Amino acid sequence: MVEMQQDYFFSGRESARKEAFEHVWSNDLNDIFADLAEYYDQANFVASLGLMNWFHSRFIATFDLTNAHKVLDVCTGTHAVSRALLRQKPDLEIHAIDRSAAMLKVGAELAKKEGVTIRSLQGDAHELPFPDNHFDIVTLQFASRHLRIMHAFDEIKRVLKPGGYFYHCDMLRPDNKLVQHAYYTFLKASLTATACIFGSTETALKSRKYFLNVLKMFYSAPELSQLFGELGFDAISHKSVFGGMLGFHKAMKPI
Numbered sequence: 001m002v003e004m005q006q007d008y009f010f011s012g013r014e015s016a017r018k019e020a021f022e023h024v025w026s027n028d029l030n031d032i033f034a035d036l037a038e039y040y041d042q043a044n045f046v047a048s049l050g051l052m053n054w055f056h057s058r059f060i061a062t063f064d065l066t067n068a069h070k071v072l073d074v075c076t077g078t079h080a081v082s083r084a085l086l087r088q089k090p091d092l093e094i095h096a097i098d099r100s101a102a103m104l105k106v107g108a109e110l111a112k113k114e115g116v117t118i119r120s121l122q123g124d125a126h127e128l129p130f131p132d133n134h135f136d137i138v139t140l141q142f143a144s145r146h147l148r149i150m151h152a153f154d155e156i157k158r159v160l161k162p163g164g165y166f167y168h169c170d171m172l173r174p175d176n177k178l179v180q181h182a183y184y185t186f187l188k189a190s191l192t193a194t195a196c197i198f199g200s201t202e203t204a205l206k207s208r209k210y211f212l213n214v215l216k217m218f219y220s221a222p223e224l225s226q227l228f229g230e231l232g233f234d235a236i237s238h239k240s241v242f243g244g245m246l247g248f249h250k251a252m253k254p255i
């Protein structure tokens, strides 16, 4: 397990992220997602002016899948990735894990409506309840900002089969200062507007500051590629859009 026993290039940033956000990760995040769960998908669409859905479709298009693959969707939320993959390959065996019972409940209702089977369970991304070398593909969408990322990615590598692929996508920290400024200004306005439209509770309203700050301390696309390399992944590639505001990565567990 990684947990900073070794000196990695990003150990300092990870310690700083942990110090700044651990109280939110441990105490508040579940309440925030419990509040958001019922309207999470719609709020995402409104807050991003539809761009998240467009980006999600582009991410899904990068998967190289066969019906025989065994897939794990980490921080699955309302099963957006699992459901999209099952639309492509209805016979896939998909397992999904998330800490939030509320998000999983909404996901289960959506999966039922769509007539797909997702083997989902409640649990923590830092302690995946699966054996070593178990999955052909692991995916993580829009959640790694909320994790002790080196620990979680190391855990993902553990459960991947040698030669298996990790598909990751998230909002990232742009390198360019002007793009950063535009991005943060847009996010601040859109989070406030979305909270008002959907009548969020006090907990979710307070979380706006967290969502901005956690992004400001997060990784750019090239940094994330470097981090994958340090953790021992191979064949690492990334693509970012909108000046690095969003990006997806693909990395293989060495054979």
Ligand SMILES: C[S@@+](CC[C@H](N)C(=O)[O-])C[C@H]1O[C@@H](n2cnc3c(N)ncnc32)[C@H](O)[C@@H]1O
Residues within 6 Å of the ligand: 029, 030, 033, 074, 075, 076, 077, 078, 079, 080, 081, 097, 098, 099, 100, 103, 123, 124, 125, 126, 140, 141, 142, 143, 146, 147
């Ligand atoms: C922004 S949502 C993304 C959900 C989904 N992947 C998607 O793309 O719509 C973040 C999810 O991460 C989950 N999460 C946050 N920290 C977690 C942890 N330590 N272990 C498992 N799930 C976690 C939250 O409960 C929430 O459902």
